[in-house]
Amino acid sequence: MVQTYIENLQEIQITREINTTVINISGRQRMLSQRMALLCVRLVCTQARSEREIWRNRLLDIVNLMEKCHQGLIYGDPSLNLPGITSPVIREMYFEPPLMVDQKVRQYIAKVRNLIEASEVDLTLENPYFCAIQKAASDELIDVLDAIVSQHEKESNAQLTILHKEQEYLYQKIATAAAVAQSQAQHLEKLLIDLKRSQLQVIHAEKMSSLGQLVAGVAHEINNPVNFIGSNLIFARQYAQDLLRILHLYTKHYPAPLPELQAEFDTAEIDFLYNDFPKLLNSMQMGVDRILNIVKTIKNFSRLDESEKQPVNLHDGIDSTLVILHHRLKNAGVEVVKEYREIPLVDGYAGQLNQVFMNLIGNAIDVLETQPEPRIITVRTEVKESSAVVVHVVDNGHGITAEVKAQIFEPFFTTKPVNKGTGLGLSISHKIIVEKHQGCLGCVSEPGQGTEFWIELPTGG
Ligand SMILES: Nc1ncnc2c1ncn2[C@@H]1O[C@H](COP(=O)(O)OP(=O)(O)OP(=O)(O)O)[C@@H](O)[C@H]1O
Ligand SMILES: [Mg+2]
Structure with missing residues (x-):
């Protein structure tokens, strides 16, 4: 031309x-x-x-x-x-x-x-x-x-x-x-950048999904033996009770045993054993219950059966997330306040919603661990005009400046050091809430005033 x-x-x-x-x-x-x-x-x-x-x-x-x-x-x-x-x-x-x-x-x-x-x-x-x-x-x-x-x-x-x-x-x-x-060249350049970004997002999502699968797999493997221990504990308790009862009867009817037997009774501190053995079994049972609870939480957190939307209990999701983050919360000395109202089930992808809770609560911990006590995260849920539910994740951290706030949902925007943040958490969360669940994800924050992220999800009611 x-x-x-x-x-x-x-x-x-x-x-x-x-x-x-x-x-x-x-x-x-x-x-x-x-x-x-x-x-x-x-x-x-x-x-x-x-x-x-x-x-x-x-x-x-x-x-x-x-x-x-x-x-x-x-x-x-x-x-x-x-x-x-x-x-x-x-x-x-x-x-x-x-x-x-x-x-x-x-x-x-x-x-x-x-x-x-x-x-x-x-x-x-x-x-x-x-x-x-x-x-x-x-x-x-x-x-x-x-x-x-x-x-x-x-x-x-x-x-x-x-x-x-x-x-x-x-x-x-x-x-x-x-x-x-020129404009075609610019358009192509933009397409290339977008392509690169979505490629990275896919890799990130893939990583999250493989991590979820790994965790779910481990949870599944733990589940069986722990269940096995749990059910055997019932028999162990029963057998132990039988043995102790027989021993008790024996000592009652033969108060003066042979010296050799008496020496064994003394060594074994038989009176202490009578008292302590049931307690020991109780605490073993408690341990098994806790493990089973954690396994259940992990399985709930990384739900794999997600090809279709299903009714999701958001409180369960938040609770599972808090269990997963328990260690980090404890180490950072963060107090979690739950203010749950009665809310209906939401149609959605439980695993993906948990990923959003994980990102929001994770970000709040990131901020709080850099500053003095009190460090508080409040998770509040409520019904909004009977057609939506809202989850608020509020922290009393240092807040966000207007300049940073304008960019937080952009992919790869991060204020964290290189090895700490990839800047994908909020952009992926935004995608999950807005595109996958037709909801809204917003942020209210002022420097020095803490930060509140809110998620609004339609209930169709
Ligand atoms: N609760 C918060 N308080 C203050 N700043 C926040 C808070 N949540 C997010 N931000 C700001 O938003 C930025 C983007 O958050 P986002 O979760 O997308 O990425 P990241 O946490 O930096 O990295 P990633 O989540 O990928 O590891 C953060 O770097 C931080 O500056
Ligand atoms: Mg993050």
Whole structure:
């Protein structure tokens, strides 16, 4: 496309050059005719033969030149860069009455040739060729040659105006094409950045999902043996109770055992064992219950059966998340306050929603661990206008400046050190809440005033 524009522009340039040449040569022809008239006067007025020879030769040179120019202007001459007559108006001026320029120029040239060839005696002021040359040079020939020059100028100017317009049009086209190309390049660059980002997000999501699968797998593996211990504990307790009861009966009926047996009773501190053994079994049972609880929580947290939305209990999700984060919360000395209202189940993807709670509570811990006590995270739930539920995660951390707040949901925006934050937590959470659950995720924060993130999820009620 651009190649065509350049070719057009080159053509315009060539046309302009030709026009200039044509105008120059027709002007030159006019000048030559004047010059010849003057030389004719000299030829006629000079008496000396040798001098006359000089004027004859000069005249011959000029008349030849004038003829060459004339021929070139009409039929074209590559050596003079002349294309010949291209305009119908000029053709008419050359060949049709009233101007008949071609005929007049030829006649003029013929008269000059006749005068050059005239005999010495005929070279007088009364010579009819001489008179005709002087008349034509001062009068009709000059007028028609002027007419040709001005017609050439007129047509050239008109052509120039068209060419300028064309040039302007072409420049505009080029500018538009350049702008389009630039915006396409920018668009492509943006697409490339977006692609790179979504690639990283996919990797991140993939990592989270594999982590979830790993944790769920481990939980599943733990579940069986712990259940096994739990159910055996019931029999162990029963057997132990039976044995202790028999032992108790034995000591009751045989208060003075053999010395060897008495020594064993003493070593085993049998009275302490009576008391402590049931307690020990109780605490083993408590341990098993706790493990089972944790396993249940982990399984709940990393729910894998997520191809379709299911009714989700948000309180369970938040609780599981708090269990998973228990260690971090404890280490950072963070107190968690739960303010749960009665809320309905929400249709959604439990595992993904837990990931959001994890991001929000994780961010709050990140902030709180950098500052002095009290460190408090409040999780509040409520129903909003019977068609949505809202979860608030509030911390009493240092808050967020307006400048940072404007960017927190952008992928890869982080204020944390390189190895600590990837800046994906909130952008992924936003995607999960807004795109996957048609909800809203917002933030209210002022520097020094703590931070509140709120999630609103439709209940369809
Ligand atoms: N509770 C909060 N208090 C103050 N600033 C916060 C809070 N939550 C988020 N931010 C700000 O928002 C930024 C973006 O958070 P986001 O969770 O998206 O990324 P990150 O925590 O930096 O990294 P990642 O979560 O990927 O490990 C954080 O770097 C932090 O500056
Ligand atoms: Mg984060």
